[in-house]
Amino acid sequence: MIDHSLNALPATEIAARVRAGSLRCEDIAQACLDRIDRREPTIHAWSFLDRDLVFRQARALDSQAERGPMHGVPVGVKDIIETFDMPTQMGSPIYRGYRTRSDASCVALLRAAGALILGKTVTCEFAGTTAGETTNPHNPSHTPGGSSSGSGAAVADCMAAVALGTQTGGSVQRPASYCGIVGYKPTFGLINRQGVKPAAESLDTVGLMARTVEDVELAMRVLTNAEPVGWLPQKTPVRVGVCRNYAWETAELATREAVDNAAAGLAKSGFSVSEVILPASFDDLPMARVIVNDFERARGMAFEWHTHRDLISASLAKTISNGFAIPRERYLDACMRVENCRKRLGDGFADVDVLLVPAAQGEAPLGLSETGNHRFQSIWTQLGTPAVTLPTHAGARGLPVGIQLVGAPYADNRLLAVAELVFRTLGRGPVVKY
Amino acid sequence: MIDHSLNALPATEIAARVRAGSLRCEDIAQACLDRIDRREPTIHAWSFLDRDLVFRQARALDSQAERGPMHGVPVGVKDIIETFDMPTQMGSPIYRGYRTRSDASCVALLRAAGALILGKTVTCEFAGTTAGETTNPHNPSHTPGGSSSGSGAAVADCMAAVALGTQTGGSVQRPASYCGIVGYKPTFGLINRQGVKPAAESLDTVGLMARTVEDVELAMRVLTNAEPVGWLPQKTPVRVGVCRNYAWETAELATREAVDNAAAGLAKSGFSVSEVILPASFDDLPMARVIVNDFERARGMAFEWHTHRDLISASLAKTISNGFAIPRERYLDACMRVENCRKRLGDGFADVDVLLVPAAQGEAPLGLSETGNHRFQSIWTQLGTPAVTLPTHAGARGLPVGIQLVGAPYADNRLLAVAELVFRTLGRGPVVKY
Numbered sequence: 001m002i003d004h005s006l007n008a009l010p011a012t013e014i015a016a017r018v019r020a021g022s023l024r025c026e027d028i029a030q031a032c033l034d035r036i037d038r039r040e041p042t043i044h045a046w047s048f049l050d051r052d053l054v055f056r057q058a059r060a061l062d063s064q065a066e067r068g069p070m071h072g073v074p075v076g077v078k079d080i081i082e083t084f085d086m087p088t089q090m091g092s093p094i095y096r097g098y099r100t101r102s103d104a105s106c107v108a109l110l111r112a113a114g115a116l117i118l119g120k121t122v123t124c125e126f127a128g129t130t131a132g133e134t135t136n137p138h139n140p141s142h143t144p145g146g147s148s149s150g151s152g153a154a155v156a157d158c159m160a161a162v163a164l165g166t167q168t169g170g171s172v173q174r175p176a177s178y179c180g181i182v183g184y185k186p187t188f189g190l191i192n193r194q195g196v197k198p199a200a201e202s203l204d205t206v207g208l209m210a211r212t213v214e215d216v217e218l219a220m221r222v223l224t225n226a227e228p229v230g231w232l233p234q235k236t237p238v239r240v241g242v243c244r245n246y247a248w249e250t251a252e253l254a255t256r257e258a259v260d261n262a263a264a265g266l267a268k269s270g271f272s273v274s275e276v277i278l279p280a281s282f283d284d285l286p287m288a289r290v291i292v293n294d295f296e297r298a299r300g301m302a303f304e305w306h307t308h309r310d311l312i313s314a315s316l317a318k319t320i321s322n323g324f325a326i327p328r329e330r331y332l333d334a335c336m337r338v339e340n341c342r343k344r345l346g347d348g349f350a351d352v353d354v355l356l357v358p359a360a361q362g363e364a365p366l367g368l369s370e371t372g373n374h375r376f377q378s379i380w381t382q383l384g385t386p387a388v389t390l391p392t393h394a395g396a397r398g399l400p401v402g403i404q405l406v407g408a409p410y411a412d413n414r415l416l417a418v419a420e421l422v423f424r425t426l427g428r429g430p431v432v433k434y
Numbered sequence: 435m436i437d438h439s440l441n442a443l444p445a446t447e448i449a450a451r452v453r454a455g456s457l458r459c460e461d462i463a464q465a466c467l468d469r470i471d472r473r474e475p476t477i478h479a480w481s482f483l484d485r486d487l488v489f490r491q492a493r494a495l496d497s498q499a500e501r502g503p504m505h506g507v508p509v510g511v512k513d514i515i516e517t518f519d520m521p522t523q524m525g526s527p528i529y530r531g532y533r534t535r536s537d538a539s540c541v542a543l544l545r546a547a548g549a550l551i552l553g554k555t556v557t558c559e560f561a562g563t564t565a566g567e568t569t570n571p572h573n574p575s576h577t578p579g580g581s582s583s584g585s586g587a588a589v590a591d592c593m594a595a596v597a598l599g600t601q602t603g604g605s606v607q608r609p610a611s612y613c614g615i616v617g618y619k620p621t622f623g624l625i626n627r628q629g630v631k632p633a634a635e636s637l638d639t640v641g642l643m644a645r646t647v648e649d650v651e652l653a654m655r656v657l658t659n660a661e662p663v664g665w666l667p668q669k670t671p672v673r674v675g676v677c678r679n680y681a682w683e684t685a686e687l688a689t690r691e692a693v694d695n696a697a698a699g700l701a702k703s704g705f706s707v708s709e710v711i712l713p714a715s716f717d718d719l720p721m722a723r724v725i726v727n728d729f730e731r732a733r734g735m736a737f738e739w740h741t742h743r744d745l746i747s748a749s750l751a752k753t754i755s756n757g758f759a760i761p762r763e764r765y766l767d768a769c770m771r772v773e774n775c776r777k778r779l780g781d782g783f784a785d786v787d788v789l790l791v792p793a794a795q796g797e798a799p800l801g802l803s804e805t806g807n808h809r810f811q812s813i814w815t816q817l818g819t820p821a822v823t824l825p826t827h828a829g830a831r832g833l834p835v836g837i838q839l840v841g842a843p844y845a846d847n848r849l850l851a852v853a854e855l856v857f858r859t860l861g862r863g864p865v866v867k868y
Contacts, residue, residue: 084737101532108736187766189636192733198628223733226762299626299657302542303518328660332621332844339843343777409773410766 006031008434011073011161011215018072025072025116029058032074032118036159042140044133045154047079048086049119057116070222071114076154076163079120080127082195083107090197091125091132094308104195106164106206106223113222118160121150127166127199130313131371136178138399138431142364145175146371152179155209158434162219163209168199170377172207173389178364180391180400180432184208184216187409188384191223200296203381211434213420232417240266241276241352247375252362254395259358262392262403262426269425276355279344284337285379291326291334298323338382345383349408354418359402363395386412388419394431440465442868445507445595445649452506459506459550463492466508466552470593476574478567479588481513482520483553491550504656505548510588510597513554514561516629517541524631525559525566528742538629540598540640540657547656552594555584561600561633564747565805570612572833572865576798579609580805586613589643592868596653597643602633604811606641607823607838612798614825614834614866618642618650621843622818625657634730637815645868647854666851674700675710675786681809686796688829693792696826696837696860703859710789713778718771719813725760725768732757772816779817783842788852793836797829820846822853828865
């Protein structure tokens, strides 16, 4: 995994060098493609990659004035996100070779800022749970997590600097934790979803994966028209609330140790660390999620269900079938429960800037057929909070283990600033080499 | 406008007759197409209609066992909603002739329940404010309202029994009020939006238009898997709260009289009618709407903006340009204000079942270039409440004037039940002839 060539540079550094005239986009493209040539037979991160198209984009960028702050930054796009010049296949045979007329909002905005769209990254079937063939760059016999499997693996393996993912349960944060990278899920709705195939639309959140916090912040700035986040001065201590009461006992030792160690490390470095207890009503969230997810997912797949049922995996077919059987009143009741939890969430941020929680249950599980469970990610998806996973720790099997920082809804700037400080303080986990 | 032929039957009656074997889908199709042949040169409700395709669908339905509770019901589909067998042109030259691979969720679900998809109805450009050429069936020199212009006019003119619309500001309720039909905007998110081109995604709501409350309820049942709404028994009086403090002074006389007359009529018929005052903080909503709408609309149109700017109308281009100039923090602040209003809304429903409010500023304005303002619809879109417009009154120019009933979020069943009772009590407005 150690790679100090151009393809391993962070996005901010690539953009700075291109801007300064010391680096050509074509050279970056070449470095990424070389890396992909070498590693893709093991990693299987890409569902579509056209070398000629990459070079054509790179040469066009080299021949132009700076388009924007991501000029030359190589980006991977999860394959449920539309691209006008590449197929969008959704991890499903139903959409084999499918081409759309336009780019999704997030792709169009990144392109307009100069990003080099490398290709489409492997997704689980319709961003669900049926895995593609992507492997974990730290150990190819382990899952990279999902459903943004290819995005996580491509960034972790230094094939791309930034990747777009989506999270309906835990599809950004879990692969980030398993692959040892930074995962950022903004406040619900903050990255526009036009052109992204819905999974469960009250939960679907477009997110970003990169190797540094600055890189996700750069892409986020482009997507949402923001000034650079001013990293917080540490004059007054940053207040971190550790939550250990939600599903804590189901976390593996590696995850509990990561959170405990991070809390201790931050306290030692001058952060104000306290314990935060999540309300007991949050225990309703997992059951409400099944209802909301299945009800919405069934309807989002109505056309495919009624016209191509034979091409839907057994597992997804079961979810859809469950979803169509849920009565409207039961769905509305679940929506109300989630909304009540959202209303109560504000209290949790009265005295802290961010929450520190597990990012995933533990290290990436062995095997490629399952992508791990979403217990530690999905409640934050339901609550609509921004969250950042940082690759700060490792487990006994030598695989990365992340920690997750959760911000108050709409406080994305503060969360990103704190995440950067925390990452500088704790540093990268022992197996994270880039 | 008086029309007692098959095409003027309500959806519930069509479905019942088809089920009983006393009516063929082909005859319904013929009646609707005859009506369209006669009136379309004046109304311009349709952006796409293929007579052969309609008959092929009808004959297929006639040859099959009952698919579901809407077997044979003729439906119009707003032209920002995808259909696999018809183009989706979005009221924009950018999408002239554009065909998608699949149906939107709402279309697929209606088809699976036996609906006969007649064609695509005229929409303002990308469901915005740039009008198409549709006229008001009550007087073709007046606007039908927008942006679901063709859906409203087609239903009012008895060309279709039911139509799908969408509302981001007031695009379902306003044409319903102007055209003299029933408009229903469910709780935000309740009708799945997969396959609907986003305008501003935190506001976009798929809605239904028909000539009776039972008909919107029937379609809603199909879309969301519900039992038929049990119409409320009137043993305990239904509680109606009249709101006259929000923008009341900007309503035309016809609208104020409609609300006053409805309140008096309901009180006389045994409803419990009280006055409800909306919180002063709701006055923030219109400004927040501009920010949220423009910020999101710009991003939803990112691809078109960067590749086909010359084909975007000047008015929409201005909105998009404004939207890209809004800083993220300003957008997040506006989102927070709206959310705070949502939190306070619950209080308004403590003592009432529904709110009674204006549906639109007044009668449909003269001329076809503007579709009217959304002041009286858009705050309910922002608040995510379900709402029903009923065609109960008329103005001095002889055009319909509706009233609007607003329910608590998630209480769609209760709202529909109350709306049916209110409609039975007040009856149709004097110019509404079907």
